[in-house]
Amino acid sequence: MTARELIDRRYSCRIYVDQPIADEDQRRLVDYMATKTDGPLGSRARFGLIAAASGDASALKRLGTYGFIKGATGFLVGAVRRGPKDLEDYGYLLEEVILHATGMGLGTCWLGGTFTRSSFVRRFGGLSRDETMPAVVSIGLIGDDGTERIREREEGSRRLPSSELFFQRSFGEPLRIAPDDWYAEPLEAVRMAPSATNRQPWRIVRDGAAWHFYLRRTKGYGKGSALFTVLRIADLQRVDLGIAMCHFELVAHDCGRAGSWVVSDPGIPLPGRDAEYVATWIAASSLSG
Numbered sequence: 664m665t666a667r668e669l670i671d672r673r674y675s676c677r678i679y680v681d682q683p684i685a686d687e688d689q690r691r692l693v694d695y696m697a698t699k700t701d702g703p704l705g706s707r708a709r710f711g712l713i714a715a716a717s718g719d720a721s722a723l724k725r726l727g728t729y730g731f732i733k734g735a736t737g738f739l740v741g742a743v744r745r746g747p748k749d750l751e752d753y754g755y756l757l758e759e760v761i762l763h764a765t766g767m768g769l770g771t772c773w774l775g776g777t778f779t780r781s782s783f784v785r786r787f788g789g790l791s792r793d794e795t796m797p798a799v800v801s802i803g804l805i806g807d808d809g810t811e812r813i814r815e816r817e818e819g820s821r822r823l824p825s826s827e828l829f830f831q832r833s834f835g836e837p838l839r840i841a842p843d844d845w846y847a848e849p850l851e852a853v854r855m856a857p858s859a860t861n862r863q864p865w866r867i868v869r870d871g872a873a874w875h876f877y878l879r880r881t882k883g884y885g886k887g888s889a890l891f892t893v894l895r896i897a898d899l900q901r902v903d904l905g906i907a908m909c910h911f912e913l914v915a916h917d918c919g920r921a922g923s924w925v926v927s928d929p930g931i932p933l934p935g936r937d938a939e940y941v942a943t944w945i946a947a948s949s950l951s952g
C-alpha cells in the first residue's frame with residue numbers, strides 16, 4: 664500500500680475486539696519499531712508494545728486523555744530524549760509506526776496525557792532521567808462494525824480547508840493547488856493527519872523548494888496554558904506537527920520527491936503571537952542546485 668492509501672485508511676479507532684493481536688503480527692510490529700530510533704530533527708527515541716492491563720481505561724482518564732477506548736489489547740508506548748525538537752520527532756516516528764500497523768489491518772488511536780510517572784512507563788521498563796513519554800497509542804483488532812467506523816471517520820474527518828492551512832511565500836497568500844501539482848497529495852495527507860482534539864495546528868508556507876512548517880497554537884494548549892502548567896500535559900500540538908511532517912514527507916516520497924529537514928527560521932512575518940516556526944523541508948533538487 665502507498666503512504667497515501669495508509670493515511671486514507673487510518674482513523675482513530677476507539678473500539679477493539681477483545682482478542683490479542685496475533686503473535687506473528689506483534690513480532691512484525693516490534694521489529695519495525697526497533698528501526699525507529701532517530702527523528703528527522705535529531706532526537707533519539709525508542710518504542711515498545713505493551714499488553715493492556717485491567718484498570719487502564721480509568722488510568723487513561725486520570726492521565727488526561729479524552730474519548731472512551733473500549734477493548735484495546737495493547738498500547739504502543741515510547742520514550743524520547745529531551746531536546747529542542749523532541750516532541751516533533753516523537754510524533755513523526757510514532758506516526759510511522761501507526762501507519763505500519765494500519766497496513767497490517769490494525770486499529771490505533773493516539774492518546775495524549777501525562778504518562779511520565781504512570782503504569783505505562785513502568786510496563787515499558789521505566790524512563791531514564793533525560794527521557795519523556797509524551798503520548799501513547801491504543802492498538803488492537805478493529806472492533807467497530809461498519810457503521811461505527813463510518814461515524815468515527817466522519818466525526819474525525821472534519822478538516823480545515825487548504826486555504827487556511829497552506830500559503831505561498833507569506834501567510835497572507837493561500838497556496839494555489841492544482842490537482843496535478845506534485846504537492847497536492849502530500850498537502851492533502853497533512854490535512855488528513857490526526858491531531859489532538861482535531862485542532863489541526865499545522866500551517867505550511869511554501870517558498871520555492873522550501874516548505875516551512877509552523878505551529879499555530881490553540882488557546883489552552885502549550886507552554887503557559889493552564890493545561891500545561893497545572894496538569895503538565897505534554898505540549899501535544901508539537902507532537903501534531905511531527906505527525907504532519909511525517910505525512911508530508913512519506914507522500915512526497917511516493918510522488919517521487921526526496922528532500923531533507925532543516926531547522927532554519929526564514930523570518931517570514933508570523934500571523935500572530937500564537938504562531939511559531941518549527942522546521943523546513945527542502946526538496947532535494949534545490950540541494951543539488
Ligand SMILES: Cc1cc2nc3c(=O)[nH]c(=O)nc-3n(C[C@H](O)[C@H](O)[C@H](O)COP(=O)(O)O)c2cc1C
Pocket residue numbers: 673674675676677727728729730731772773774775776798815816818819820855856857858859860861899902903906
Ligand atoms: C497527539 C494526539 C493526542 C490525542 N489524544 C487523544 C485522546 O486523548 N483521546 C482520544 O480519544 N483521541 C485522541 N486523539 C485523536 C484525535 O482526537 C483525532 O486524531 C482527531 O479527532 C481526528 O480524527 P481521526 O484520527 O479519526 O482522523 C489524539 C490525537 C493526537 C494526534
